[in-house]
Amino acid sequence: MGKIIDGKAIASAWQEKLKEQFAYFAITVGRKPKLAVIMVGEDPASAIYVRNKIRACEAVGVTSEAYKLADSVEQSYLEDLVKKLNNDRAVDGILVQLPLPPAFNAKKIITLIDPKKDVDGFSAKNLGSLLLDDKKGLYSCTPLGIIQLILSTGTDLTGKHAVVVGRSNEVGKPVALMLLQHNATVTICHSKTKDLASFTREADVLVVAVGQKKLITADMVKEGAIVIDVGINRDENGKLCGDVDFEAVLPKASFITPVPGGVGPMTIAMLMANTLKAAKGNV
Numbered sequence: 625m626g627k628i629i630d631g632k633a634i635a636s637a638w639q640e641k642l643k644e645q646f647a648y649f650a651i652t653v654g655r656k657p658k659l660a661v662i663m664v665g666e667d668p669a670s671a672i673y674v675r676n677k678i679r680a681c682e683a684v685g686v687t688s689e690a691y692k693l694a695d696s697v698e699q700s701y702l703e704d705l706v707k708k709l710n711n712d713r714a715v716d717g718i719l720v721q722l723p724l725p726p727a728f729n730a731k732k733i734i735t736l737i738d739p740k741k742d743v744d745g746f747s748a749k750n751l752g753s754l755l756l757d758d759k760k761g762l763y764s765c766t767p768l769g770i771i772q773l774i775l776s777t778g779t780d781l782t783g784k785h786a787v788v789v790g791r792s793n794e795v796g797k798p799v800a801l802m803l804l805q806h807n808a809t810v811t812i813c814h815s816k817t818k819d820l821a822s823f824t825r826e827a828d829v830l831v832v833a834v835g836q837k838k839l840i841t842a843d844m845v846k847e848g849a850i851v852i853d854v855g856i857n858r859d860e861n862g863k864l865c866g867d868v869d870f871e872a873v874l875p876k877a878s879f880i881t882p883v884p885g886g887v888g889p890m891t892i893a894m895l896m897a898n899t900l901k902a903a904k905g906n907v
């Protein structure tokens with residue numbers, strides 16, 4: 625029977641450590657770090673994510689500044705706000721909650737964020753830093769969290785076969801690069817991959833970031849694999865669930881993350897870690 629990786633507990637331990645580091649920052653620099661969070665429109669899932677991020681700021685000692693904009697605002701208004709926050713010395717990190725309503729050019733907004741304040745790590749400069757193994761960059765939070773969850777099992781990734789399902793710029797691609805940094809042999813699968821199961825069955829470490837409930841069934845998982853489920857979906861009863869058939873895969877895996885309580889809390893802990901890194905670079 626596999627062990628459940630308790631993302632909530634691991635994230636909470638990270639937040640405790642970060643709290644001390646934020647307190648030290650506040651004493652030595654004379655102010656708390658500040659994170660600006662921008663949300664456009666009323667998407668209920670985004671509203672929950674933003675609320676959780678603001679709560680995390682309060683818990684660790686970061687000042688948060690929330691900008692909740694109606695979806696009727698112009699692209700230019702949002703662009704001006706980002707530019708203003710870029711130039712505000714008191715703001716250390718800027719986060720634009722995605723997805724933006726369809727009328728907005730999200731790519732242009734992300735490009736506008738000063739890479740030193742881009743705590744989500746979505747800008748071309750920060751993705752380039754990850755590719756080039758430049759540790760000064762701010763890396764995407766969810767992939768950072770995934771790596772910490774894998775390392776929490778005591779596994780050395782060197783030489784392991786890691787299979788990533790999903791190739792988004794936010795999760796799939798950056799996590800594949802991080803797994804490479806840890807000397808894993810990496811395979812990336814996506815919507816056009818033929819015979820997905822033939823790849824997932826070969827995985828010592830399986831990371832699934834698709835957004836389709838029960839995409840990964842027990843017959844697709846190798847005995848003893850570490851399974852990291854990034855997906856966030858709703859099941860038939862409206863309950864949150866991941867991309868992996870958790871109950872069926874649990875007996876086969878050596879370790880597995882639950883949804884909720886796995887990758888989600890770690891993403892927020894890594895956002896706080898990135899905010900500290902950005903703040904240290906802004907003194």
Ligand code: NAD
Pocket residue numbers: 766789790791792793794795796813814815816817820833834835836854855856857887888889891
């Ligand atoms: P995305 O929609 O940008 O990318 C989905 C990827 O899945 C694509 O690369 C696509 O090629 C691949 N895909 C689609 N159907 C497939 C199939 N049948 N077989 C194999 N691959 C397939 O999504 P994303 O932003 O990478 O997010 C993926 C999931 O993770 C979503 O459910 C999202 O809500 C969740 N997510 C969770 C967190 C968290 O903190 N827990 C953070 C980010 C994303």
